[in-house]
Amino acid sequence: SQQGEEDPQALSIQEGENATMNCSYKTSINNLQWYRQNSGRGLVHLILIRSNEREKHSGRLRVTLDTSKKSSSLLITASRAADTASYFCATAYYGGSQGNLIFGKGTKLSVKP
Amino acid sequence: EAQVTQNPRYLITVTGKKLTVTCSQNMNHEYMSWYRQDPGLGLRQIYYSMNVEVTDKGDVPEGYKVSRKEKRNFPLILESPSPNQTSLYFCASSLWPPRGEQFFGPGTRLTVL
Numbered sequence: 753s754q755q756g757e758e759d760p761q762a763l764s765i766q767e768g769e770n771a772t773m774n775c776s777y778k779t780s781i782n783n784l785q786w787y788r789q790n791s792g793r794g795l796v797h798l799i800l801i802r803s804n805e806r807e808k809h810s811g812r813l814r815v816t817l818d819t820s821k822k823s824s825s826l827l828i829t830a831s832r833a834a835d836t837a838s839y840f841c842a843t844a845y846y847g848g849s850q851g852n853l854i855f856g857k858g859t860k861l862s863v864k865p
Numbered sequence: 866e867a868q869v870t871q872n873p874r875y876l877i878t879v880t881g882k883k884l885t886v887t888c889s890q891n892m893n894h895e896y897m898s899w900y901r902q903d904p905g906l907g908l909r910q911i912y913y914s915m916n917v918e919v920t921d922k923g924d925v926p927e928g929y930k931v932s933r934k935e936k937r938n939f940p941l942i943l944e945s946p947s948p949n950q951t952s953l954y955f956c957a958s959s960l961w962p963p964r965g966e967q968f969f970g971p972g973t974r975l976t977v978l
Contacts, residue, residue, distance in 0.1 A: 782963075794972055795908075795955070800966065844962070846963060851963065855900070855908040
């Protein structure tokens with residue numbers, strides 16, 4: 753399995769602070785995606801970064817990808833209590849008839865008001 | 866509305882009683898996948914399908930079966946459920962290859978007594 757590993761497993765910050773989560777993976781990928789999960793609910797897609805991209809922004813989210821280190825980071829700026837959730841990275845690889853999208857174990861973010 | 870539906874949402878059953886969890890998507894997606902989520906273990910893939918009649922094992926396929934007879938449906942079958950299959954199950958779908966986001970169902974909370 754090439755499951756990604758998020759770091760840290762849990763993160764607790766104050767509202768207004770920035771939150772940074774990291775994801776490391778093992779094999780070559782075509783893209784890397786970040787998802788958010790509110791307690792017990794289905795995951796929701798946040799942002800996708802392709803293997804030939806180094807940085808991407810979406811609102812308060814900034815994602816970086818370093819394919820040489822096989823790692824990615826998700827930065828949430830000016831966090832809000834509503835950002836409290838678990839965040840997962842997912843690595844996509846495909847070629848020919850093979851491929852898959854594999855999720856990591858997630859980072860649990862708690863933003864205190 | 867584009868969505869992935871799962872039924873039932875909650876199920877309590879007993880060891881050995883065969884059950885099926887249905888999953889349906891209305892987005893004409895080729896790729897569908899089943900995951901189980903357990904505390905501290907993240908999302909683990911059970912089975913996935915890249916198209917009709919094409920399925921493959923994920924990381925934890927033991928004790929599960931799937932079928933993909935139609936593009937929209939991807940049922941998960943537990944022939945003889947055991948207590949260690951008590952978990953939160955998610956179905957998801959996306960285009961193939963996974964160049965974009967994966968859409969998740971609301972989840973099925975299964976308890977096997």
